[in-house]
Amino acid sequence: MRATRTEPASTSRPLTLPALLARRAAKTPDTVAYTHLRNGEEPGEHTTYGALHTAVLARAAALSGRAATTRSAVLMYPNCLEFIRGWLACASTGLMGAPVQVPTRRHAVRRLRTIADDAGTTLVLTTREVRDQVLADFGGLPDLAGLDIVATDDLPGTPRPPGAALPAVALSDTALLQYTSGSTGSPKGVMVTHANFWANARETDDLWPLGDDGTIVSWLPFFHDMGLLLGVVLPLWSGRPAYLMTPEAFIRRPARWLEALSRYGGTHSSAPNFAYDLCARGDAPREELDLSRWRVAINGAEPVRAHTVREFTARFAPHGLDPRAVCPAYGLAENTLKVSGSPGGTEPATLLLDAEELGRGRVVPLPAERAGTAGTTTVTGCGITVGDTRVRIVDPRTRRAAGPGEVGEIWVSGPCVTAGYIGRDEESERTFRARVHGDEAAGPHLRTGDMGFVRDGQLHVTGRLKDLIVIKGRNHYPQDLEHTTESAHPLLRPASTAAFAVDDGRRESVVVVVEGDSRLLRYAGEAEVAAAVRDAVRRDHRVTVDDVVLIRRGTLPKTTSGKVRRRACREQYLAGTLARLGARTEPVPS
Incomplete structure (x- = not known):
């Protein structure tokens, strides 16, 4: 299971991202680095290291003038190769790139502006197509006023003139502002240095070696730390090819992920627990799978469920998946990404x-x-x-x-711990x-x-x-109550609940918010579902649920990476703004 590690050509000493790209382009200019999968299936645009380096230098030259007037740039790209070119161009000019989700709703435009203001910039980089669409949809909103939205695929296509040097970039310089998902508060920009990326990529390859035959397949969004490091940085660091699809392609049909792993011989991929759950319970793939090459299936970014691991491996073991390939892991943006992980070839503990x-x-x-x-x-x-x-x-x-x-x-502690939050010295001192x-x-x-x-x-x-629920001196973890809730009734789905406590001044009350739809009300009814939830939570945790709230499917507050925003859900509950399916249900007498 465990592959022999192949040192990248540059591991004699740490390098910045631009220097690493230059090394790859000099030694293997014709090697394909990244391939975008059209609709998550067929190979679309691809780039070699030589072509990528040339494109990055051209964009860096065009951006160098703006780099003299601002220290950062918002990266408003979909999951496409132009994001990689734009980000590495920023890193080559000393600009700190701050990835954001392409806005499709007004609240996402507000988040974009909040991040731009926090990063101290008005410069937004994107593609021509996205720029035109965002301006068509939201151009009249005040949140976009004053922003300089630049399409990097429209920038001049020639590198810097001879003798015109780009700014020197040091390992200690910030290469990225990774904005936290906001699951427990307002987004904060984590300052990730070139040295942080180098250290985390090296440790990741120490734990899960890519070897000479490693191939990465990823659908994770680039604006999320796991998608960025494992889908962009690790391929560049290791020199191994990456096949990339959009998160939307995965969500529309999760089996596409497994089909891509089979079709392109993927050895390494990663996803949150909910993605493995969707595959385990979802529709069958459209083609015969061969997952025998998949030796590292990282499960992280949210609580890892033992039952999900069992169901996923049981369903796909007949397709060649080694049960020891599933590797539970823990990480966070403040540590660049990975903190710990289960080595490939070992049973999850x-x-x-x-x-x-x-x-x-x-x-x-x-x-x-x-x-x-x-x-x-x-x-x-x-x-x-x-x-x-x-x-x-x-x-x-x-x-x-x-x-x-x-x-x-x-x-x-260690070299992967980042430099802190931009503009938040006191909070950085407390946290880092x-x-x-x-x-x-x-x-x-x-x-x-x-x-x-x-x-x-x-x-x-x-x-x-911060999410602990304390009842009568005992700590209860909300994800445990949520898991019990989701198993309490056959019409409830995974990753569709939020549990939290509300203090009314006399005692802590437990509230469980559950997503549902008209089918659930038609075939079960709110009272039946609420009673099932209360009975299950009381049985498994000896906790009385004071309120069960059914809300419309798709309205549970979540972060851009899919984590439940319990504090935001609690705030909406207290404000009475949850999109309820029915009226409040009274607790069943104990």
Whole structure:
């Protein structure tokens, strides 16, 4: 399973992204670097390293004048090769690129402007087609006023004149402003340096070697940290080909992802847990699959569900998928991406735990025969760290190291930890330069805001610190209540619920918001669904749900990467603005 690692030509010393591209273009100019899959299926546009380098230099020369007047640029591209050219052109001129989703609704235009203002720029780079469409749809909105929207595929196609040098770019320079998804607050721009990208790509290849035959297939959006590093940076770092499709092509028909892996011999790919769930439960692929080459299927960006891993591997093992290929992982933008991961060729680690003890912050394993019984919960391991990345489990209140068998906040140190949030010095100091009390000599750490524990060398993530629901002194992780809810009735779907607490001044009340549609109301009814949810949550967690709210499908607040925005959902609940399917249901008497 584990391939022999092939060092890229430049690994004798770290290089900036422009220097790495120049090295690739000099040594392998005719090698195809990236191929875009038209409709997620057939090969469309592709670029070699030589052609990519020439195009990047041309765009960099055209942008060099603007680089003298601004320090950053918003990257408003779809998942296309022009994004790669535009971003690397920015990196070559010293501009910090800030990727955003192409807006299709007014709130996305507002987010674009918020990011541009936070990044201190009016420069927006995109394609000609996207520019014209956005201006046609939203040109009259005040949020677009004053923005300089430039189509990089319209820029002059010749490199800089002889003797005209581009600015020198250092490893410590910021190559990207990765704006956080906003699941727990307003978006913040994470300053990712060239050195951060180099370190994270190297550690990723240490953990999941691409080898001489590695091939990357990705549908993840480039404006998300996992899509950018694994779909753009890692192919450039390793010199291995990447086949790229749009997220829309995947969402319309998830089996396209698996068909592309089969058709192009994909060895490495990644996705959040919900994508594996969609494939496991979705329609059959249109063609016979051969997934025998797929040796690293990274599952990250949201809680990894043990049942999803089992269902996915069971369905596709007959198509050659090795069950050991699924690699649960943990990462975040503030660490560039990867923190830990399960090495390929090993079974994902799972632990059956006493749910009540876990709620008290203690890790108490249970025998396997207790699986599926009340008072138990299963936690999937997110693997090990490699290289110089280190993880500490720390009590978030005392900032002292947690003891063995205790849950605490995950703190991270190492070369992948980024430089902080742009323009937020105080918050950066609190988040990126925390020190463990009693062990200050260990140096600064990144506070992730995620809770977890380490057992047998494996990191296990239990949930977000800010999302904890505390009832009668016990901690409950909302994703556990959400999973129980989604399994409570056959007409409920995965990734369609949000659980949170509301304090009315006397006590904490538990609210569960559930997406539904007319079919659910027609065949089940709101009262039946609400009763099923309450019964299941009471049985599995000994928690009384005070309100079950059914809302219209597609209206649950989520981030651009698909994570549930529980705080935003809670705010809408309190404001009475959720798109309800029916009226409030009264709790069933205990």
